[in-house]
Amino acid sequence: MGVSLTDITLRRPNLRFPITTGIGATLKNKKVTTVSRRSKYLLIGFANNKTLIIHLGMSGRLFFTTKERTLDRHDHVLFDFTGGLHLRFRDVRRFGCVLMEDTNRLSRHPLLCHLGVEPLQQNFNAAYLWSLCKHSGTSIKPLLMNAKHVVGIGNIYAGEALFMSGIRPTKKARTIAKPACANICARIKEILGASIAAGGTSFRDYVDVDEKPGLHQLNLMVYNRAGKPCRICNTPIKKIVQTGRSSFYCPQCQKL
DNA sequence: CTGAGCACCTGAGGGC
DNA sequence: TGCCCTCAGGTGCTCA
Numbered sequence: 001m002g003v004s005l006t007d008i009t010l011r012r013p014n015l016r017f018p019i020t021t022g023i024g025a026t027l028k029n030k031k032v033t034t035v036s037r038r039s040k041y042l043l044i045g046f047a048n049n050k051t052l053i054i055h056l057g058m059s060g061r062l063f064f065t066t067k068e069r070t071l072d073r074h075d076h077v078l079f080d081f082t083g084g085l086h087l088r089f090r091d092v093r094r095f096g097c098v099l100m101e102d103t104n105r106l107s108r109h110p111l112l113c114h115l116g117v118e119p120l121q122q123n124f125n126a127a128y129l130w131s132l133c134k135h136s137g138t139s140i141k142p143l144l145m146n147a148k149h150v151v152g153i154g155n156i157y158a159g160e161a162l163f164m165s166g167i168r169p170t171k172k173a174r175t176i177a178k179p180a181c182a183n184i185c186a187r188i189k190e191i192l193g194a195s196i197a198a199g200g201t202s203f204r205d206y207v208d209v210d211e212k213p214g215l216h217q218l219n220l221m222v223y224n225r226a227g228k229p230c231r232i233c234n235t236p237i238k239k240i241v242q243t244g245r246s247s248f249y250c251p252q253c254q255k256l
Numbered sequence: 257c258t259g260a261g262c263a264c265c266t267g268a269g270g271g272c
Numbered sequence: 273t274g275c276c277c278t279c280a281g282g283t284g285c286t287c288a
């Protein structure tokens with residue numbers, strides 16, 4: 001416990017955003033005090049009132065390895081800690097970020113200050129979701145994926161939760177009744193819990209910190225299954241595009 | 257204000 | 273083989 005950062009190597013100056021300047025000098029030889037997250041932002045707190053904000057984007061990964069391991073061209077940031085611990089940030093598409101902010105200003109950081117509730121917390125519930133839906137002009141799937149309302153629900157889990165709820169992704173949010181909102185909330189909590197237990201969902205790149213792929217894709221009911229038979233009723237799964245993202249649904253099981 | 261569409265970037269996979 | 277097109281687990285920005 002209580003490792004300190006001994007060195008940071010930046011192999012390029014920017015990812016999605018410029019990597020905060022002075023990050024190496026500011027954090028060198030500072031002790032790690034906290035590791036937490038908000039939404040999909042990983043927060044690593046240091047003893048000098050600074051916090052690293054790390055996002056993995058679509059293709060980013062963080063993994064522990066050895067300093068000697070051959071560098072990949074997409075190993076962008078290297079972190080060395082006391083005890084020989086070596087952490088790498090690898091991100092092919094560079095949609096991720098590595099930023100630094102004063103810990104006591106974190107909640108006001110532009111990437112964090114507008115975030116909605118955490119989906120696994122108690123305050124993500126039927127009353128809350130219904131209050132969002134009632135006055136919304138959009139469809140339910142983009143609403144669920146809007147981080148201003150609720151964070152952490154990406155394209156896969158939004159689609160899967162709606163399948164489990166029997167609701168089409170195109171359903172206008174304002175036409176969804178409170179009991180259906182209760183159902184959606186419950187299914188979201190269920191699928192996120194199940195996916196975490198299975199180690200996440202892997203299609204191409206995703207691996208965990210031990211570089212092992214997740215297994216949850218084995219349980220997916222609709223995502224990436226266009227034209228394949230519904231696992232419940234055998235009806236071919238449909239694919240549509242909503243706000244630029246692929247949506248998948250079963251026209252038979254999702255009638256609402 | 258809201259919601260839709262675009263942008264960022266690289267690489268994999270399919271069709272020809 | 274190889275080229276060209278399409279698509280991808282996210283999310284901030286711009287424009288209507």
